[in-house]
Amino acid sequence: MALRSMRKARGCWSFIRALHEGPKTVPAPQKDAVHRVFSGIQPTGVPHLGNYLGAIESWVRLQDQHDSVLYSIVDLHSITVPQDPAALQQSILDMTAALLACGINPEKSILFQQSQVKTAQQKQEGTAGLLMYPVLQAADILLYKSTYVPVGEDQVQHMELVQDLARGFNKKYGEFFPVPTSILTPMKKVKSLRDPSAKMSKSDPNKMATISITDSPEEIVKKFRKAVTDFTSEVTYDPVGRPGVSNMLAIHAAVTGLTVEEVVRRSVGIDTAHYKLLVAEAVIEKLAPIKRELEKLKQNKDYLEKVLQAGSAKAKELAYPVCQEVKKLVGFL
Numbered sequence: 001m002a003l004r005s006m007r008k009a010r011g012c013w014s015f016i017r018a019l020h021e022g023p024k025t026v027p028a029p030q031k032d033a034v035h036r037v038f039s040g041i042q043p044t045g046v047p048h049l050g051n052y053l054g055a056i057e058s059w060v061r062l063q064d065q066h067d068s069v070l071y072s073i074v075d076l077h078s079i080t081v082p083q084d085p086a087a088l089q090q091s092i093l094d095m096t097a098a099l100l101a102c103g104i105n106p107e108k109s110i111l112f113q114q115s116q117v118k119t120a121q122q123k124q125e126g127t128a129g130l131l132m133y134p135v136l137q138a139a140d141i142l143l144y145k146s147t148y149v150p151v152g153e154d155q156v157q158h159m160e161l162v163q164d165l166a167r168g169f170n171k172k173y174g175e176f177f178p179v180p181t182s183i184l185t186p187m188k189k190v191k192s193l194r195d196p197s198a199k200m201s202k203s204d205p206n207k208m209a210t211i212s213i214t215d216s217p218e219e220i221v222k223k224f225r226k227a228v229t230d231f232t233s234e235v236t237y238d239p240v241g242r243p244g245v246s247n248m249l250a251i252h253a254a255v256t257g258l259t260v261e262e263v264v265r266r267s268v269g270i271d272t273a274h275y276k277l278l279v280a281e282a283v284i285e286k287l288a289p290i291k292r293e294l295e296k297l298k299q300n301k302d303y304l305e306k307v308l309q310a311g312s313a314k315a316k317e318l319a320y321p322v323c324q325e326v327k328k329l330v331g332f333l
């Protein structure tokens with residue numbers, strides 16, 4: 001079974017090469033009218049608040065709004081830095097549990113592991129060039145003829161490359177790939193708590209900069225208490241002049257579902273030191289049910305593996321005809 005699927009996956013990379021080769025003009029096949037949502041996340045084990053507010057929360061909403069939705073745990077992207085195999089395997093399962101705990105529903109979305117759709121070809125033809133990060137990301141998206149890609153702001157540049165590649169292919173081979181659109185949320189860039197000019201990031205060496213969705217209430221309070229603000233004690237929203245306080249207001253609004261104006265209005269008369277604790281409390285409250293669900297899911301390794309296996313099989317079914325069509329268009333079949 002695995003072998004058959006692996007053979008099916010063979011050739012998925014060919015079209016990337018074909019973008020730069022091949023004939024100038026060919027008859028245009030019908031453009032796919034299906035709307036398809038696709039996004040990906042690295043298997044970092046546990047998402048941070050930036051991943052959650054910038055991407056995952058919108059993924060959960062989108063699975064109710066669209067019929068065809070795929071979310072990929074992008075393990076191939078994670079090997080751009082050294083990874084311990086056993087730890088990587090565990091991080092993939094942990095991320096699966098975290099996404100499910102955040103509300104990704106495998107009945108509504110195809111949740112799958114990137115390498116399970118691409119490994120066979122990678123072994124045979126993979127080169128450093130083909131695995132270059134943004135190109136791999138383009139392959140992820142185009143392989144399913146995706147139309148919408150919900151991401152944070154840091155992915156916009158990658159998305160521009162994906163759009164260029166889709167247009168380039170269509171110009172050479174006729175309208176084939178939909179040009180995918182990024183979907184950004186108001187929380188497209190959650191800032192570091194230690195340096196509000198930088199994004200919140202898993203790889204930040206300063207652990208006080210990033211809230212993980214599994215942080216304890218004590219850790220969350222400590223991180224917000226130490227968050228960098230400024231010397232004005234009033235709570236006002238001014239992302240340029242007061243990025244630290246404004247980041248907290250934006251987080252506060254996002255986790256309570258209120259507007260920024262409303263959280264500012266409710267904070268009149270409160271100083272920033274006290275306000276930090278209110279934001280921490282709101283974040284703790286938002287994350288509590290996710291943490292409870294995550295604890296349960298992590299006990300059930302079999303279930304997590306089954307979700308990923310079923311998701312990867314469904315993703316292959318969608319990818320295979322696209323690969324075949326691409327091969328035909330470029331003249332391999």
Ligand SMILES: Nc1ncnc2c1ncn2[C@@H]1O[C@H](COP(=O)(O)OC(=O)[C@@H](N)Cc2c[nH]c3ccccc23)[C@@H](O)[C@H]1O
Nearest residue numbers: 039040041042050051054055137151152188189190199200
């Ligand atoms: N501080 C932040 N504020 C707001 N949003 C943020 C913040 N930090 C992270 N994000 C968003 O979280 C998602 C996953 O992040 P990754 O770094 O794993 O995301 C990445 O490393 C991608 N290259 C994974 C990928 C591979 N193939 C894809 C195809 C489509 C979309 C995404 C992918 C992303 O949407 C990211 O923008």
